[in-house]
Amino acid sequence: MQSMTLEQLRATVSAGGVVGVTLKGHGGGFFLEIATRSGHDAILSKARSTEPRRFGSPTSALVVLRELGIAVAQLDATDWNPDQKNMSQSRRDRAQAMREAHEAAAYTRWVAAELQASIDDPRPSIPHEEVMAEMDADLAAWPSA
Numbered sequence: 250m251q252s253m254t255l256e257q258l259r260a261t262v263s264a265g266g267v268v269g270v271t272l273k274g275h276g277g278g279f280f281l282e283i284a285t286r287s288g289h290d291a292i293l294s295k296a297r298s299t300e301p302r303r304f305g306s307p308t309s310a311l312v313v314l315r316e317l318g319i320a321v322a323q324l325d326a327t328d329w330n331p332d333q334k335n336m337s338q339s340r341r342d343r344a345q346a347m348r349e350a351h352e353a354a355a356y357t358r359w360v361a362a363e364l365q366a367s368i369d370d371p372r373p374s375i376p377h378e379e380v381m382a383e384m385d386a387d388l389a390a391w392p393s394a
Contacts, residue, residue, distance in 0.1 A: 252294035252301070253283060255313070261285060262317050270322040272310050274329020278303040279310050 253261070261267055261283070269284040280301050281293040293302045304310040307324065314322055 250282075251289055251291040252299040253291035254294055254296050255302075256296075258283060258291075258293060259317055262319060267319065270314060270319055272307055272314075272322050272324050274307075274324075274326040276328070276330055277333035278305055279307050279329070280304070281310055281314070 258267070266286045267283055268286055271282040271284070273280050273282050280303060283291045283293065285291065294300060295302050304313075311322070314320075
């Protein structure tokens with residue numbers, strides 16, 4: 250069976266080359282099998298590989314089909330086993346990724362605010378050499394261990 254990316258499927262649908270779509274359950278996920286007018290069935294694959302695109306729920310697959318203009322599809326849940334779906338790991342990973350993204354965004358806002366406060370500071374700037382000389386004097390005043 251051939252593989253087909255989302256863009257290829259979009260073009261095939263646009264050209265009227267799709268005769269049917271089956272949402273096939275396998276393990277804990279769902280895959281889209283596409284029947285074409287040429288008789289060569291294909292499976293929807295990830296964008297940059299031939300690995301099948303896995304949907305965690307039939308709803309997410311139906312949303313993609315609806316966006317493509319495909320309103321009718323068959324469902325084959327013969328090999329689907331909802332007990333094989335590992336939701337805890339994916340949600341935990343996604344939650345961690347979201348926390349990190351929020352922390353990074355907060356840090357970016359903080360840095361931008363600090364920079365803007367420095368730019369807006371009405372006090373005169375101190376030349377680099379002066380600051381370094383003052384730091385050297387402060388360091389020299391510390392008792393050596």
